[in-house]
Amino acid sequence: MASGVRGRPRSTSVPDLEEAAVELFLEQGYESTSIDDIARRAGISRSAFFGYVGAKSDLLWHDVDQVLGRISLADGMDRAAVVDAIAAALEPWGDRVPWMLRETAIMGTDQVLRQSVFERLEPLVARIERTLRAREGRAALHVAAALVTAAATAVVEWSQDGRARGPAADAVRRAGAALG
Template sequence: MTTEPRSGRPRASSREVLSEAACELFLEQGYDATSVSDITRRAGVSRSSFFNYFSAKSDVLWSGFDEQADAGIALLRDGTPVADALSAIGRGLAPDALALAITNADAMGIAAELDRDRAVRQFRLQREVASRLAHDGAAPLAAQVRAGALSAAVLAAVWAWADRTAAGRSLADTLAEALSAA
């Protein structure tokens, strides 16, 4: 076993540095005008390092949410009650690049991109929740409708929370309210 230090940035640090650099550039010059090369140059990492963490430029904004959604989906698949699994998404998500992008969507020129990516993630959650509800005995149509409402509630809560972060309301509280309304 070697005791030599590894070169390069630590994994978590590089992801955070890339995310911060991307947000700075999106605010400075807009989303469309910012390339992956611009982001890696600002972050001081190689282009290949970028793709170790993200598959596309938009994933920089969604990585925190995606990690929490993956964890929530794993809970669903393991038998955790649907509301508990979806609530877990909110407990683990911290203010990050996504919250910054939501509150600065117009300045970043990213509103349409956020809407598109939001729909993709909402449908992914809907598919998983519907599968779970059907497995638990719900009729297929009822499972799809309920899953659509619940997955929409998750994303609506994230948007509402990002807009209210300064007011101090937690995502967990906002998500609980949204899930209750669904």
């Protein structure tokens, strides 16, 4: 008879992994935290970790990935409708700032976020370009890039506005309106 733990292995979730990672990033910094450290803190194996996410940096993007998945676009939308679709996807955040945008200096995540932002947002630019193609023609790519940049900048600025910041969705709508 084999010894050891019996039954189902412990299960976790991406939010559980994110919480474990953030604790470790705050304690010892992003670069000094290994995947093994995060898995151990979450009570799972290294191989189980990769069943949830593909890389340590994915944990920083979890909240944003959920927003990106909620953005509902349709061919022929105009700029204002695209901005509203992005804002609507942000509504579940309310005024809660995700971990990826808080304490970045302490966690040491500034560089990895800057390096990975294009990879994360480029598929959204492509989706918006396709959505705007009928209305914007050849300018669709430039308009899409401008809308995504404005929205991302608005969210970063919103995250730094303090307790009276209001909802993230409102910040994106204001940024979109400023683009005209």
